[in-house]
Amino acid sequence: MEEILRKKARELLESGAVKVVIGWGWNRNRTRTTPVFITSPEDADKLVWNPLCVNNLSVYLTRKFKDIQALGKPAIVAKGCDIKNIVVLITEGQVKREDVFIIGMTCDGVVYRQELWKGELRPEIMPTKCHNCDVRNPFVADFVVGEKSAFTPPEAPTGMVFDKIKEIDNKDASGKWAFWINEFSRCIKCYACRQVCSLCYCERCITEKNMPQWIETSAHPRGNLSWNLTRAMHLVGRCTFCGECERACPVNIPLNLINQKMIQVVKDAFDFRSGYDEKTHPPMIVFNPEDKENFIK
Amino acid sequence: MDKLLRKVNFDKLIGSVVNRGGRFIAPSLDARQVVFKAVKKAEEISFDHILARNSYKEYLFPQTEVIADFTVHKDGIDLQGRDVEPSTTVIFGARPCEAESLSALRAVFTWDFIDEFYTQREDKTVVLTVACTKGDEACFCTTVGLSPESTSGSDVYLKETEGGDYIAKAITDRGRAFIEEHAAAFEDAKDTKTKKLFMPEKIAGIDLARIAERLSKKEHYDDPVWARLTRKCIGCGACTFVCPTCHCFDITDEGMAFGGERRKNWDSCQYDTFTLHASGHNPREFQYKRWRNRFMCKFNIYPDKFSSKGCVGCGRCIRVCPVRLDITEVMEEMSK
Numbered sequence: 001m002e003e004i005l006r007k008k009a010r011e012l013l014e015s016g017a018v019k020v021v022i023g024w025g026w027n028r029n030r031t032r033t034t035p036v037f038i039t040s041p042e043d044a045d046k047l048v049w050n051p052l053c054v055n056n057l058s059v060y061l062t063r064k065f066k067d068i069q070a071l072g073k074p075a076i077v078a079k080g081c082d083i084k085n086i087v088v089l090i091t092e093g094q095v096k097r098e099d100v101f102i103i104g105m106t107c108d109g110v111v112y113r114q115e116l117w118k119g120e121l122r123p124e125i126m127p128t129k130c131h132n133c134d135v136r137n138p139f140v141a142d143f144v145v146g147e148k149s150a151f152t153p154p155e156a157p158t159g160m161v162f163d164k165i166k167e168i169d170n171k172d173a174s175g176k177w178a179f180w181i182n183e184f185s186r187c188i189k190c191y192a193c194r195q196v197c198s199l200c201y202c203e204r205c206i207t208e209k210n211m212p213q214w215i216e217t218s219a220h221p222r223g224n225l226s227w228n229l230t231r232a233m234h235l236v237g238r239c240t241f242c243g244e245c246e247r248a249c250p251v252n253i254p255l256n257l258i259n260q261k262m263i264q265v266v267k268d269a270f271d272f273r274s275g276y277d278e279k280t281h282p283p284m285i286v287f288n289p290e291d292k293e294n295f296i297k
Numbered sequence: 298m299d300k301l302l303r304k305v306n307f308d309k310l311i312g313s314v315v316n317r318g319g320r321f322i323a324p325s326l327d328a329r330q331v332v333f334k335a336v337k338k339a340e341e342i343s344f345d346h347i348l349a350r351n352s353y354k355e356y357l358f359p360q361t362e363v364i365a366d367f368t369v370h371k372d373g374i375d376l377q378g379r380d381v382e383p384s385t386t387v388i389f390g391a392r393p394c395e396a397e398s399l400s401a402l403r404a405v406f407t408w409d410f411i412d413e414f415y416t417q418r419e420d421k422t423v424v425l426t427v428a429c430t431k432g433d434e435a436c437f438c439t440t441v442g443l444s445p446e447s448t449s450g451s452d453v454y455l456k457e458t459e460g461g462d463y464i465a466k467a468i469t470d471r472g473r474a475f476i477e478e479h480a481a482a483f484e485d486a487k488d489t490k491t492k493k494l495f496m497p498e499k500i501a502g503i504d505l506a507r508i509a510e511r512l513s514k515k516e517h518y519d520d521p522v523w524a525r526l527t528r529k530c531i532g533c534g535a536c537t538f539v540c541p542t543c544h545c546f547d548i549t550d551e552g553m554a555f556g557g558e559r560r561k562n563w564d565s566c567q568y569d570t571f572t573l574h575a576s577g578h579n580p581r582e583f584q585y586k587r588w589r590n591r592f593m594c595k596f597n598i599y600p601d602k603f604s605s606k607g608c609v610g611c612g613r614c615i616r617v618c619p620v621r622l623d624i625t626e627v628m629e630e631m632s633k
């Protein structure tokens with residue numbers, strides 16, 4: 001697969017169809033993958049594909065990266081789950097479909113965190129999203145690398161995230177509150193969750209609006225709660241459960257739980273799953289007379 | 298003379314510190330990772346790890362602290378400064394690399410203004426360093442002129458024995474006083490064999506003098522190497538938050554219309570608003586320029602202005618980076 005990927009990248013750069021290929025490459029010791037930006041055909045061999053390719057590179061398509069946009073039309077190497085984020089960016093008018101060349105990778109799953117890798121992809125080191133993945137075959141792509149995957153996700157979603165959500169759902173309000181206040185207490189307000197997220201593309205985040213200061217920047221319980229709740233609300237109906245925020249969090253706040261719970265709520269309320277259709281707008285930005293309004297009591 | 302600190306005596310030591318009103322900070326497991334935390338019992342301490350995810354700087358320079366209170370009335374504003382009244386802070390389990398970081402923090406907090414919130418806490422801090430018997434590929438202390446044998450910045454330097462106890466050597470007067478004050482927890486050390494230390498391999502292509510020389514010339518500002526190596530940076534700032542020498546902070550007022558608190562909060566040069574001017578102009582417009590600044594701070598500004606190390610080679614920034622941007626790869630490139 002790697003060879004086909006490199007060949008395609010080389011062709012695209014040689015023909016001038018794209019100016020940069022955003023993909024994964026090795027670090028110096030070839031122990032971890034890291035994002036690479038290939039601008040000349042002879043560097044195409046630096047691209048790699050393996051279960052360590054965890055990063056969701058779609059973040060580099062957003063307007064946060066004006067210097068990367070200045071390089072010219074990009075091709076992006078993307079797993080099915082990364083493509084979901086590109087789809088959301090398209091539906092929200094951030095990227096035009098024709099402005100990006102998507103090289104979709106057929107995927108058998110990746111590791112939850114690169115440091116867990118011991119040379120073999122075992123189910124225990126894969127994130128919940130991979131166990132339930134229905135996009136192992138890239139569904140929006142200009143070129144697909146890899147044999148068709150025959151994997152079918154389990155009927156009822158399984159994995160740590162879903163188990164934990166059930167556990168929290170069974171708590172009463174004060175139990176839920178105590179759980180989250182404890183988790184958020186570790187927040188250091190580094191905003192890694194926001195920065196790694198391709199759907200947090202605001203040039204000026206609400207936490208940076210300081211006249212007045214809507215969200216207290218202090219890492220105290222009130223500031224941490226308001227930041228984490230606000231970010232969660234801003235991702236409702238948009239988050240695709242790519243898991244980058246939880247992976248990037250230096251203090252291990254289980255953000256996947258919040259995001260997956262929100263996905264379930266949106267599924268129940270609007271029968272909508274984000275990231276599957278680039279022609280459908282997410283429910284939070286459209287009005288539909290058929291919307292259930294049972295939240296208004 | 299060297300002393301022996303037995304693992305069974307840790308409860309005694311912690312008790313002795315806490316009973317005198319002090320805090321005992323040690324590496325401890327929290328949310329599936331080892332971090333520096335205030336502990337009350339020896340069983341909370343993690344003894345077997347490479348190094349804590351965070352730096353212990355937060356106990357001298359908290360993430361957020363109130364420095365003043367204010368009230369607003371029709372004739373003006375009253376601002377009442379807070380005093381810092383620190384208790385003794387004992388840091389157990391610092392690594393030799395990060396022990397070095399306190400002199401770098403002190404240099405900046407006493408540079409043109411004495412920041413008493415920092416200095417008063419540091420004056421009452423005792424650093425008990427434990428030499429490394431484990432490491433990983435992110436460790437690079439030997440590349441920046443330190444090693445697991447460095448004692449600079451430590452008050453007491455400990456080496457683990459084969460049996461899992463510690464041989465303690467007082468390095469400073471504060472360290473000697475600490476051992477005397479808590480003598481009940483220490484014994485005389487007899488000839489005890491210590492474990493072999495983990496020595497990270499020095500990265501061959503890195504030359505600090507050459508880096509300093511290149512950074513001293515302004516032409517490097519526009520060198521395309523910055524964009525090439527660091528444009529993948531997503532600007533999350535996690536590196537600056539776990540870094541033992543990063544120290545930038547922001548002052549913010551919080552409260553209601555007629556009163557509140559003035560707080561000192563950690564800030565990061567990796568944020569796009571860090572250098573944003575009121576005019577709308579931003580001298581570090583792109584992320585790679587912010588990254589260049591952090592590198593400059595570590596390898597040009599600190600050594601030049603304070604003769605201190607801006608980087609101690611602990612490797613935390615490498616481990617925590619979501620895009621695996623490895624500072625040593627940039628150091629290697631800038632050594633050319």
